[in-house]
Amino acid sequence: MQLFNSCCGKGFDGKKKEKTEPSWRIFSLKELHAATNSFNYDNKLGEGRFGSVYWGQLWDGSQIAVKRLKAWSNREEIDFAVEVEILARIRHKNLLSVRGYCAEGQERLLVYDYMPNLSLVSHLHGQHSAECLLDWTKRMKIAITSAQAIAYLHHHATPHIVHGDVRASNVLLDSEFEARVTDFGYGKLMPDDAEDGGAAKTKNNNAYLSPECVASGNESEMGDVYSFGILLLELVSGKRPIERLNPTTKRGITEWVLPLVYERKYGEIVDQRLSGEHVEEKLKKFVLVGLICAQTEPEKRPTMSEVVEMLMNESKEKITELEANPLFKDPCNSNGNNREQQVAAENSDAIAEEKDHDQQEQE
Numbered sequence: 001m002q003l004f005n006s007c008c009g010k011g012f013d014g015k016k017k018e019k020t021e022p023s024w025r026i027f028s029l030k031e032l033h034a035a036t037n038s039f040n041y042d043n044k045l046g047e048g049r050f051g052s053v054y055w056g057q058l059w060d061g062s063q064i065a066v067k068r069l070k071a072w073s074n075r076e077e078i079d080f081a082v083e084v085e086i087l088a089r090i091r092h093k094n095l096l097s098v099r100g101y102c103a104e105g106q107e108r109l110l111v112y113d114y115m116p117n118l119s120l121v122s123h124l125h126g127q128h129s130a131e132c133l134l135d136w137t138k139r140m141k142i143a144i145t146s147a148q149a150i151a152y153l154h155h156h157a158t159p160h161i162v163h164g165d166v167r168a169s170n171v172l173l174d175s176e177f178e179a180r181v182t183d184f185g186y187g188k189l190m191p192d193d194a195e196d197g198g199a200a201k202t203k204n205n206n207a208y209l210s211p212e213c214v215a216s217g218n219e220s221e222m223g224d225v226y227s228f229g230i231l232l233l234e235l236v237s238g239k240r241p242i243e244r245l246n247p248t249t250k251r252g253i254t255e256w257v258l259p260l261v262y263e264r265k266y267g268e269i270v271d272q273r274l275s276g277e278h279v280e281e282k283l284k285k286f287v288l289v290g291l292i293c294a295q296t297e298p299e300k301r302p303t304m305s306e307v308v309e310m311l312m313n314e315s316k317e318k319i320t321e322l323e324a325n326p327l328f329k330d331p332c333n334s335n336g337n338n339r340e341q342q343v344a345a346e347n348s349d350a351i352a353e354e355k356d357h358d359q360q361e362q363e
Helices: 029-035 077-088 120-124 136-155 198-205 211-216 221-237 253-262 280-293 304-312 316-323 331-362
Strands: 044-047 051-057 063-069 100-104 107-113 171-173 179-181 242-246 249-252
Touching: 029 051, 029 063, 029 100, 029 107, 077 100, 120 171, 120 221, 136 171, 136 179, 136 221, 136 280, 136 304, 211 221, 221 253, 221 280, 221 304, 242 253, 249 253, 253 280, 280 304, 280 316
Parallel strands: none
Antiparallel strands: 044 051, 051 063, 063 107, 100 107, 171 179, 242 249
């Protein structure tokens, strides 16, 4: 779990900075050791795919979160510095960008502003879940702002970036409960021979991974769309992406949601902690968009820009269009309806034959 704050650099006041002033800087290992009490266990905020995260405080009193990347190989030194600089230049109000880094000896550390409101996963399943601080309005805002952040990475960032690890613990919340998506573009930062390679990634994050990513180990924009779909259903329902029904059986969130959509039972999908405060039409839209994103066939998924447009579109015509997607036609009922039509046709033919027979007898 990663817990950081906004992407602003030190001293940011919302005004345009001088072009010569970098938005990030290089930290010394000594400085980060002092800030985190030598990476003391009591300062540890969590552990993610790429390393552990520690809370720290700099000499000026500002709070930071330091990601200590896992064991580093002896690749060319320029790779790390170049990739970090590229990531540090990616700026969007809903992305958590790198504040600085440290590369000394075998240590590779990334520095961010600390975020006291924690991550989305802490509110859905962790320490704040019982308090239900996320009402329906906040959840809609989180869904839209996180979608906008990922769409920016895919379509507007230079270079375009595949996130590769979209999940609830990588969606952080600012003071206004808007999303701050983090851990984007880390794939290039980690060595090819890192311990946490593709196999470990698949094992640790299979709840969010698309089928094609699980099969190939390759990340893609359409894979991010699938992961976002799972995240959206998790945000609406408050349920984990995979639930254990019994010691031997697990169920994915789409397997639970889709049958309820067939029966139009949206009220059973929404997080019951919300006590009916949701708007039925908006709930329906968010559920349908989540399922459309999480389709198994990547070519049927929308782009993230299209996802943003769908989430923000308030027209009833759009919801009707979403509902008309073949994905939401119950195959069981469809077969049943076909059979009913077939039986009705057979009965109609039988009645017609009887009428003809009666007429012939009367003649």
